Amino acid sequence: MDFMKPETVLELTNVRDALVRMEDTIVFAFIERSQFFSTPSVYTKNNFDIPDFDGTFLDWSLLQIERTQSQIRRYESPDELPFFPEQILSSFLPPLEYPPVLASYSDSLNINDEIKDLYVLNIIPLISAGEGEQPENLGSTVFCDVDCLQTLSRRIHFGKFVAEAKFRSETERFTKLIIDRDVAGIEDAITNSALEQTILQRLVKKGNAYGTDPTLKYSQNPQSKVSPEFIAKIYKDWIIPLTMRVEVEYLLRRLEDEK
Numbered sequence: 001m002d003f004m005k006p007e008t009v010l011e012l013t014n015v016r017d018a019l020v021r022m023e024d025t026i027v028f029a030f031i032e033r034s035q036f037f038s039t040p041s042v043y044t045k046n047n048f049d050i051p052d053f054d055g056t057f058l059d060w061s062l063l064q065i066e067r068t069q070s071q072i073r074r075y076e077s078p079d080e081l082p083f084f085p086e087q088i089l090s091s092f093l094p095p096l097e098y099p100p101v102l103a104s105y106s107d108s109l110n111i112n113d114e115i116k117d118l119y120v121l122n123i124i125p126l127i128s129a130g131e132g133e134q135p136e137n138l139g140s141t142v143f144c145d146v147d148c149l150q151t152l153s154r155r156i157h158f159g160k161f162v163a164e165a166k167f168r169s170e171t172e173r174f175t176k177l178i179i180d181r182d183v184a185g186i187e188d189a190i191t192n193s194a195l196e197q198t199i200l201q202r203l204v205k206k207g208n209a210y211g212t213d214p215t216l217k218y219s220q221n222p223q224s225k226v227s228p229e230f231i232a233k234i235y236k237d238w239i240i241p242l243t244m245r246v247e248v249e250y251l252l253r254r255l256e257d258e259k
């Protein structure tokens, strides 16, 4: 996929290849986070006395990182969406002129708040080293969280590219479903259960392979760092359903923007 060449972005096979590649990034991000305990103090609002800031240490860190990364043009890329869209900065570098691929309302479809909440509530308990915290690891923990959140956000919002590719290849079918506001029909049209099964099975294999020291492969009991079953569960319960939600929400508005 090359965002300068829209035809490559609108090819569903290319979009799916990118999603497969992101599995690696997500599995490794979870493995990095698994070194640390759950660390509740970084997710508790105003637990630390942060000057001029009302929120959690995670929020503060994420915001500082986004402000820096916005200046190196991270959010000009059509596949990156900030958690704090109102507070990012513009870059001193020349603006990037990507040819538009997605509909004009695409940036306003942003479910990052929801992704952050479910990450803290549901994903951390499954991937962290256990309950509790070590005071010397607050920064390292949050750094891993930012990585996990950015990669989850990119993966889930990639649903927009999936949806655009599907809309263009079956415009008539989707146009009818959109006019009828037929959410169940849209869900049905975008679901590929066989592909989901393949993804979940591959994740268990990746979790095992990436999370285990390869030199211990033939030992009695090589321990994987994050349970491969939990990785598959996180995809099944949250990542895939939210990707589909993004697809549906994107499609429901798609006729506003007939190009």
Ligand SMILES: O=C(O)C(=O)C[C@]1(C(=O)O)C=C[C@@H](O)C=C1
Pocket (backbone or CB within 6 Å): 016, 019, 162, 190, 191, 192, 193, 195, 196, 199, 239, 240, 241, 243, 244, 247
């Ligand atoms: O690849 C697709 O067609 C998608 O819609 C993406 C995705 C996923 O999140 O991986 C979501 C729903 C489908 O059932 C299969 C896969």
